[in-house]
Amino acid sequence: MCERVNSMPQVRFIRSNTFRWASAVAGVFAAFILLLFGFIYLRIDDYLVVRTDRMIGNQVTVLAALPPERRINAIEDHLAEDSRGVQFAGLFDSDGHRLAGNLARLPELKLDGTVQNAYVRRMDQEDRGAQLVRAAGQRLPTGNVLVMGRNVDEAREISHVVGQALALGLLPAFCLCLLAGAWLSVRAQRRVEEVNRRVQRIIAGNLQERLPHRDVDEPFSRLAGIVNGMLDEMEAMINALAGVGNDIAHDLRTPLTRARLALERGRTNAQSLEQLQQVVDKAIAGIDQALAIITALLRLAEIENGRRSAAFGSVALDEMLREVCDVYEPIAEDKDITLRVAISHKRIVRADRDLLFEAVANLVDNAIKFTPKGGKVDIGLLSFDDQTIVRVTDTGPGISEEERDAVLRRFYRSDKIRNTPGVGLGLSLVAAIVKLHGFHLVIHPGQGGRVDIVCPDRPGE
Secondary structure, eight states, X not given: OHHHHHHHHHHHHHHOHHHHHHHHHHHHHHHHHHHHHHHHHHHXXXXXXXXXXXXHXXXXXXXXXXXXXXXXXXXXXXXXXXXXXXXXXXXXXXXXXXXXESBSSOOSOOSEXXXXXXXXXXXGGGGGOOEEEEEEEEEOTTSOEXXXXXXXXXXXXXXXXXXXXXXXXXXXXXXXXXXXXXXXXXXXXXXXXXXXXXXXXXXXXXXXXXXOOOSSSSHHHHHHHHHHHHHHHHHHHHHHHHHHHHHHHHHHHXXXXXXXXXXXXXXXXXXXXXXXXXXXXXXXXXXXXXXXXXHHHHHHHHHHTTTTGGGOEEEEHHHXXXXXXXXXXXXXXXTTOEEEEEESSXXXXXXXXXXXXXXXXXXXXXXXXXXXXXXXXXXXXXXXXXXXXXXXXXXXXXXXXXXXXXXXXXXXXXXGGTTSOOOSXXXXXHHHHHXXXXXXXXXXXXXXXXXEEEEEOOTXX
């Protein structure tokens, strides 16, 4: 049983795609090197044969042109310079008797000066039998026959050198490829096993678990970073959904309870048609508040699901901000609040105009709602580095550092604004719209509210 368990990692290691690919690459590399060395060997062999043939032809031509009395000495001198014993030469009379040289007898070959293969015997190596060499024979004007040859066994030496090069170069390289493949396979297998363990913990409910990630530019790390980002979004969404049910129930119960109590009291206590109508009006107001909550939730879900992305087009931010100012200027005047818009430059973005208008309108509406009488609300379009910023500022109580993240949660309402009408979904709606467009929502804490919608400049916009 123990041996079987120990053999499992080895089997998985051998069967891994990484190791198979490494083996295939090593095989292709070895085949390429074999073909390369084979080509080099054949080319060198052909080169040596051609060079030998040219040398033999020149030797025959030179020796045949010498006077007869100098020819024998020239042959002996030529053989004396052959320290490797690869040169063959012979001078024979018309009857085939040897006159000079190291050939035991006249070989069978054409006597026209062409270089060809011939079997020859050396006088000092007759016991070794005939050797195949490249040789040329020519009949001289005197009737004698001149034979010159050379052994081309250097090709065998080259083959031996090539074999040594393959043994010393190819085999270590092949083994190195296999070792690299084995290392990569084990490394990838360990990382996959680590990912599997963490994924199992995530499935078991540990939402804080994340995939192993390193700050290196490699596909696995980039994928782990993307998945971790997705897990962050899922964790935030699940945490938000964990309490949203209670929040919805609480916020819907209040207006519905009021409506029910109003109707119950009206049925019991109403003495006239006018009193009954007042009761019904209160009930309708409570039901309208409940419907407003449900409508806002549906709107928020529609935006977060990205169903409006098909309506994107070119939107002039300067024109849109002026239109928001025109819409809310009468409301601000009723509260004795100064509403101003400041445009530093023109900017066109790709967006859903209705959604972006709604986001800015929500910010302006909140600013006017929470700014005391005699205050100011400013709408600005600013340019900073490679970003365009839509900024809404007011002279209201502002948002504290502790509440900066909490105000984006659904149904959250600060203790400072409990008496102000609202359902606590405005900033959640703004955040969803901003995220849908790929912009950034920045809330600045401190006295006086300041909220930015940061629009990064993109090529082509």
